[in-house]
Amino acid sequence: MFDFKQEISNKISKIVNINEEELKTYIEIPKDTKNGDYAFPCFRLAKSLKKSPQVIANEIKEKIEVDEALIEKIDVAGGYLNFYINKTKLVEETLNELDAKKEKYGASNVGNGKNIIVEYSSPNIAKEFHIGHLRTTVIGAAFYNIYKYLGYNTIGINHLGDYGTQFGKMIEGYKRWGTEYNLEENPIEELTKLYIRINDLCKSDETVLEACRDNFKKLEEGDEYCTQLWNKFKELSLKEFYKTYDMLGVKFDSLNGESFYSDKMPEVIELLEKSGKLIESQGAKIVDLEDKGINTPCIIEKSNGSTTYATRDLAAILYRARTYDFDKCIYVVAYEQNLHFKQVFEVAKLLGLDKKYTDGLTHIAYGMTRVSTGRMSTREGNVVKVNELLNEAVSRVKAIIEEKNPNMEDKEENAKKIGIGAVIYNNLCTTLIKDQVFDWDTVLNFNGETGPYIQYIYVRTKSVLKKAGYIPEIKDVDGTLLKDEKTIPIIKNIYEFNNILNSVLEKNETSILARYLIELAQNYSNFYNDNKILVSDDKKIQDARVYLTYAVGNVLKIGAKLLGIEMPEQM
């Protein structure tokens, strides 16, 4: 597709003798279209050219040679050059590209087969899958989808928390009272109860604690009985987790969790010893990171000889570098673990890995979610159970459908897509690092900035197409009929789609795509309210508007799908 930014930077580079690609990054899209479609801020050049932005702007304007079929007008305003692009060209380019790529619109090969690991979800075996895990699952899946769509070789890893001394306790608890608990029915709840009970006993009886430690040791040594039990806990937990994953439509390429690295830790310790940075402190082995500006040392081996969460992460980095030769290894984990990842990434530099790998380690941190209303309000101290939350979303939507559109076909299926979609959208639409509030009325507001709103507008495009009874062929679409002020914003949105996907990855921010879809939906809604689409007495206009409608629906669907949201066919 023709790249207007490239065209502008190319022309400017000929005058100022600065690299075209660099200039391209300076170009902005003005908030107010009165200032053109693209703006070039000349103050970026003031220092190197030793002239005022104003003077530079005037000089460039004087000398620049542009083709009117591409750029219609250039203005100088303050230190800015404002470019007005040729709208006919814009419309043609956009719709031709969309027509050529259809449901693959916006996809690209920029990834060029680069290997990207996205690690997400990573709940802990035998513990509740909580609302924070929901968030990493949904965010991680979105990054996974977008990386794939842009041609990266993407590997999704669920780094299960399936290791640690607590399993020694759980085994002990099961040995003593296993038959009292119905693990098949409610595994996580029952295992939690079992765990609390054995933990209490440990506090009052040192010999029980000793037995627990012994179990864990046996587990590490591969003892059959202990391993069998641990496997059982894991299987039961995964079965529960997969209820959530299936509802969300989330998949993984690997479930190698912490236990997978249990036999890969000695090498980490060896390598760190070789680096000379592993020191003894109160019987433990640590790496001091004071000189890296991190005040807390990274504990590699505890005084009792057991390894730590951090050591397992280091072993995972070694393994992943060798197995996947990753260009990036992204961890979608709550900001509560910022320190952990700072430490691990710093210590990873001591493992003797190629710099490519340590540079590729990326922590995408996200904020906490608080549920503010309804039965599951966290203020009341209940832990939010994600399956219940998702089911509640679906049943709330069902109630809305019963009230507003009781004759809808596929009620059940649509309610699922809308309810789950609403929850997913809510997890992705605000700046990731910020804490957020989950409020049912906001999340399910069909007219708000929500998943259901995007779905609602999508369904509207579908019903327009259904009424029209056809999708025009691109050769019948007269682009000059799509240049009015209500239409151009839509065309521009569509034109920008691939750039939006790129900036999601560049800025590690899913909200860019989430908000974009709202804007596109709103722009279409404005257009729809102002224009008749099915104007049978003017086939030309009708063809253009029907095609536009199809294009909007297509982009909404692709974008939503990348976020993990399915589109209902009715609403």
Ligand code: ARG
């Ligand atoms: N299991 C951990 C938790 O639930 C998250 C794991 C994050 N990933 C990692 N590589 N440390 O808190």
